[in-house]
Amino acid sequence: MLNSLFGRIKICNVIRTYQADSLNPEQVGKTEDALKKLLPEAIITFDLKDDKKLIRIENIPFDSDLVIEKLEELKIFCSLISDDILTDNLLNTSEQMHDFWDSAFLRHQTMWGFEPANSAIYAKNFFLQNGVENVLIPGIGYGRNAGLFIDNGIEVTGIEISETAIRLAAQKYGEELIIRQGSVTEMPFESRTYQSVFCYGLLHLLTPPQRKKMIHDCYSQLEEGGWMIFAVLSKKSPNYGKGRKIADDTFEVGNGGQIFFYEDQSVQEEFNQYGFTDFIEVDEQVNVRTQKPDFRFLMIKCRKPVNNKT
Incomplete structure (x- = not known):
């Protein structure tokens, strides 16, 4: 869903080229008709x-596996040999991120449902074990993971850039959930501090300076x-390496999105000065x-030390 989400917000296209094992001129018409049914707006x-x-297909980003499956139904066996993204614009500024996410929530609404992520379940259990009574959730979206904490007596405050997502959250939770509207790159929005912070699936979408500032700002609150606890994508994730490489362990996805994939060294580098304790691996979103x-x-845990000075 992440890759397809980035692909559907902008109108820029990708060109994907497939190498077929066998394909003769007599098959072209039937093949094009089948692909047009799958991708009506595509240039084939x-x-x-x-x-x-x-076979070259130009379209908004699409699932290559579906194309390959459709061709296999026609007894045409092929593989993807190139994937060219026709844009150099990355979603870095607050304005760009706002437009992207608000468009996403307008189009897809509660796109991930309300079943909490495995990472959120782990965080909830860990927080309860450590007596946590309130949590700040930057990038809360429409509150997919909020209900899990609320139902277990943990007060939730969120930060969200999209007005549409905030409206969706209000419809679901009413006054049980407080959300500050704004970009996580512009934290803090209040002077209050919290017993915990949980951030899921967001930090790895930011640039290095944005990540550094956000970690610092969360720690300050x-x-x-x-x-x-930050849940970030691991280098061991199946989607590692997909898209155009733009920096070390950083790849462009869809049209304008970027993902940074973490491993032990980068975790140490970014979190050591913020009370880093350990991390565990968690799998998410089983493909049907x-x-x-x-x-x-990676579930990265940090603890702010207690100042015992009197």
Whole structure:
């Protein structure tokens, strides 16, 4: 869903080229008709010169697995050999992020449902074990993970850039949930401190300076003895390496999105000065077709020390 979400917000296209094992001119018409039913707006071209047997598809970002499956139904077996993204604009500024996410929530509404993420379940259990009574959730969205904490007696305050997402959250939770409207890159929005911070699936979408500032700002809003947990994508995640590489462990996804994938060294570098304790791996979002997880996350835990000076 993450890759397709980034792809559907902007109108810029991708061109994907497939190498077929066998494809003759007589098959072209039927193949194009089948692909047009799958991707009605796509521009589809065939290159059969010199036995190349290439199929090129230009469209808004789409699921290549569906294309390959459709071709296999026609007894045409192929593989993706290139994936060119036709944009150089990355979603870095607050204005861009606002437009992106508000458009996403307008179009897809409660796109992930209200079943909490595995990472949120872990965080809830950990917070309860440590006596946490309130939590700050930057990038709360429409509150997918909020209900889990609320139902277990943990007061939730969120930060969210999209007015549409805030409206959706209000419809679900009413006054049980407080959300500050704004970008996480512009924290803090209040002077209050919290016993815990939980941030799911957001930090890895930011640039290095934005990540550094956000970690610092979250830590600053943490009470002494408080915990913060960040759920970020791991280098072991199945989607690592997909898209155009733009920096070390950083790849462009869809049209304008970017993802940074964490491993032990980068976790240490970014979190050591903020009370880092440990991390665990958590799998998320089982693919209904493969029955394998689409993503692997790192749950990074930090604790703010208690100042015992009197």
